[in-house]
Amino acid sequence: MSKRIENYLEDRKTLIEEALKKFMPEPSxxxxxxxxxxxxSLFAGGKRIRPILCIAGAEAVGGSADDVLPVACAIxxxxxxxxxxxxxxxxxxxDLRRGKPTNHKIFGEAVALxxxxxxxxLAFNLMAGYGVDEKVEKTxxxxxxxxxxxxxxxxxxxxxxxxxxxxxxxxxxxAVVEYIHTxxxxxxxxxxVTAGTILAGGSEEEAKSINxxxxxxxxxxxxxxxxxxxxxxxxxxxxEIGSDKVRGKITYPSVFGIxxxxxxxxxxxxxxxESLKRFNERAETLRDxxxxxIKRKT
Amino acid sequence: MSKRIENYLEDRKTLIEEALKKFMPEPSxxxxxxxxxxxxSLFAGGKRIRPILCIAGAEAVGGSADDVLPVACAIxxxxxxxxxxxxxxxxxxxDLRRGKPTNHKIFGEAVALxxxxxxxxLAFNLMAGYGVDEKVEKTxxxxxxxxxxxxxxxxxxxxxxxxxxxxxxxxxxxAVVEYIHTxxxxxxxxxxVTAGTILAGGSEEEAKSINxxxxxxxxxxxxxxxxxxxxxxxxxxxxEIGSDKVRGKITYPSVFGIxxxxxxxxxxxxxxxESLKRFNERAETLRDxxxxxIKRKT
Numbered sequence: 001m002s003k004r005i006e007n008y009l010e011d012r013k014t015l016i017e018e019a020l021k022k023f024m025p026e027p028s029x030x031x032x033x034x035x036x037x038x039x040x041s042l043f044a045g046g047k048r049i050r051p052i053l054c055i056a057g058a059e060a061v062g063g064s065a066d067d068v069l070p071v072a073c074a075i076x077x078x079x080x081x082x083x084x085x086x087x088x089x090x091x092x093x094x095d096l097r098r099g100k101p102t103n104h105k106i107f108g109e110a111v112a113l114x115x116x117x118x119x120x121x122l123a124f125n126l127m128a129g130y131g132v133d134e135k136v137e138k139t140x141x142x143x144x145x146x147x148x149x150x151x152x153x154x155x156x157x158x159x160x161x162x163x164x165x166x167x168x169x170x171x172x173x174x175a176v177v178e179y180i181h182t183x184x185x186x187x188x189x190x191x192x193v194t195a196g197t198i199l200a201g202g203s204e205e206e207a208k209s210i211n212x213x214x215x216x217x218x219x220x221x222x223x224x225x226x227x228x229x230x231x232x233x234x235x236x237x238x239x240e241i242g243s244d245k246v247r248g249k250i251t252y253p254s255v256f257g258i259x260x261x262x263x264x265x266x267x268x269x270x271x272x273x274e275s276l277k278r279f280n281e282r283a284e285t286l287r288d289x290x291x292x293x294i295k296r297k298t
Numbered sequence: 299m300s301k302r303i304e305n306y307l308e309d310r311k312t313l314i315e316e317a318l319k320k321f322m323p324e325p326s327x328x329x330x331x332x333x334x335x336x337x338x339s340l341f342a343g344g345k346r347i348r349p350i351l352c353i354a355g356a357e358a359v360g361g362s363a364d365d366v367l368p369v370a371c372a373i374x375x376x377x378x379x380x381x382x383x384x385x386x387x388x389x390x391x392x393d394l395r396r397g398k399p400t401n402h403k404i405f406g407e408a409v410a411l412x413x414x415x416x417x418x419x420l421a422f423n424l425m426a427g428y429g430v431d432e433k434v435e436k437t438x439x440x441x442x443x444x445x446x447x448x449x450x451x452x453x454x455x456x457x458x459x460x461x462x463x464x465x466x467x468x469x470x471x472x473a474v475v476e477y478i479h480t481x482x483x484x485x486x487x488x489x490x491v492t493a494g495t496i497l498a499g500g501s502e503e504e505a506k507s508i509n510x511x512x513x514x515x516x517x518x519x520x521x522x523x524x525x526x527x528x529x530x531x532x533x534x535x536x537x538e539i540g541s542d543k544v545r546g547k548i549t550y551p552s553v554f555g556i557x558x559x560x561x562x563x564x565x566x567x568x569x570x571x572e573s574l575k576r577f578n579e580r581a582e583t584l585r586d587x588x589x590x591x592i593k594r595k596t
Binding site: 025029030031033034035038085088090091109110111113114116117118120121122124125127128129131132138139141142143145146149150152153154158159160161162163165166176179183 | 439450
């Protein structure tokens with residue numbers, strides 16, 4: 001990974017961490033427990049790749065992190081909610097996430113469920129509140145809220161999750177694993193980067209190109225996760241290697257084999273970079289991020 | 299109940315049912331199961347009182363149902379999501395809701411969880427999409443999305459739920475039951491009626507009065523539910539009478555006794571009507587709705 005992109009990731013991650021701390025409430029009052037649970041998962045680590053992509057999507061059309069921080073943070077809240085719900089015993093039943101006990105192991109299942117609900121709801125609070133208080137283009141913001149809600153809901157992440165669970169232990173055709181990955185992970189990644197572009201005033205055509213880029217890296221991102229679950233380092237990723245296989249999870253390696261999965265991944269990244277051809281050097285960060293996505297170790 | 303308000307409830311309910319049918323997707327594709335689960339609970343009956351209040355809140359300042367239908371429907375989606383999550387075994391563990399099997403009894407717990415997530419997310423889709431497509435005042439809409447997200451989240455419904463669950467079987471002071479009821483139920487009811495007023499162009503002062511009215515009837519509504527759980531008709535309400543007591547739920551009757559609960563309820567309705575004094579005959583429906591809330595049998 002180039003020094004440049006390493007510094008970029010570090011710098012933007014710090015911005016996001018600071019903004020998240022500012023936006024999140026302190027635990028207090030009778031419902032303090034659920035606020036603690038929300039904070040616990042949100043600040044339990046993570047690469048902050050989705051909000052970083054949101055910022056990079058803004059920068060590609062001449063915007064800056066300041067234009068999109070509330071939306072970038074809202075996207076991370078939605079990501080955090082999805083992990084809490086996924087880890088529940090009635091879903092994936094995971095005890096560890098990023099090397100730490102999962103939310104329900106600390107707070108109990110009922111509070112964990114509600115912490116997820118609370119984070120998802122707070123995400124929309126943050127986005128809509130941004131439009132009420134700040135000088136932001138209202139129609140662009142409403143488009144972004146619409147886009148993110150679509151990507152998070154039954155047309156995106158929720159749809160991907162339900163298919164993921166229903167095919168566990170089965171042997172589906174390739175179209176099913178593509179559906180799962182593009183919906184479960186790809187949709188929110190594409191929405192993240194596209195939201196940045198729209199909010200920073202990118203044109204319709206620019207937003208379309210960025211969205212295509214986002215879909216390609218989004219799918220590549222989930223294939224990279226699948227591969228890390230086989231070839232990764234347990235301590236680096238903070239959960240057991242091989243857990244997907246034990247559980248009969250539908251993954252690209254399980255359907256295509258690991259060599260072909262890496263070929264698909266490489267083609268997706270090439271296509272993603274190709275999607276950016278209308279952009280000048282401003283999109284260099286997005287090009288580097290595409291390459292980073294399949295090289296990362298965590 | 300007066301014939302006038304009976305007709306009003308029937309008429310507005312029909313409007314809402316039709317709009318909900320129009321807004322909801324048909325089950326199709328790989329994720330059809332979760333769409334079926336979302337539709338199942340949304341169309342399993344219900345008084346549609348929150349969206350009706352949203353319409354009535356608009357009418358009180360000279361607006362109409364047409365101005366607010368997408369928001370009114372979004373509110374009902376949020377209500378439906380909250381019931382699905384509440385009924386899960388890790389929460390209230392209810393098998394029956396309105397006389398029908400609860401969502402997880404039909405679709406399983408994982409799909410029910412995701413159906414709740416899907417409805418909550420779709421609600422924001424519907425509201426934001428309304429602003430993208432239609433000629434609606436964008437800042438008012440963003441304020442309404444903000445208000446509804448606040449009322450649904452940790453500052454409102456989610457906060458009330460977590461306290462409700464954590465005090466089950468305990469003997470708390472009166473402030474706790476007031477907190478539970480105002481947050482769990484009152485917040486979304488107040489937001490529903492206030493959203494209608496804001497969206498229909500009501501002034502800051504009008505919205506404040508309507509919000510006070512909403513908080514008062516919202517608390518009275520939950521006390522009425524508590525009383526129906528003791529004195530109601532099993533077939534009419536579609537679940538077992540006395541279930542709150544069996545479960546050690548914190549209710550107004552359990553804390554204040556049934557006579558004092560009825561007195562509190564009556565005072566709340568008087569105060570709610572008083573909150574409307576700045577309004578002319580346009581708010582007559584809201585006055586009738588306040589009285590209906592404590593007279594209803596279901």
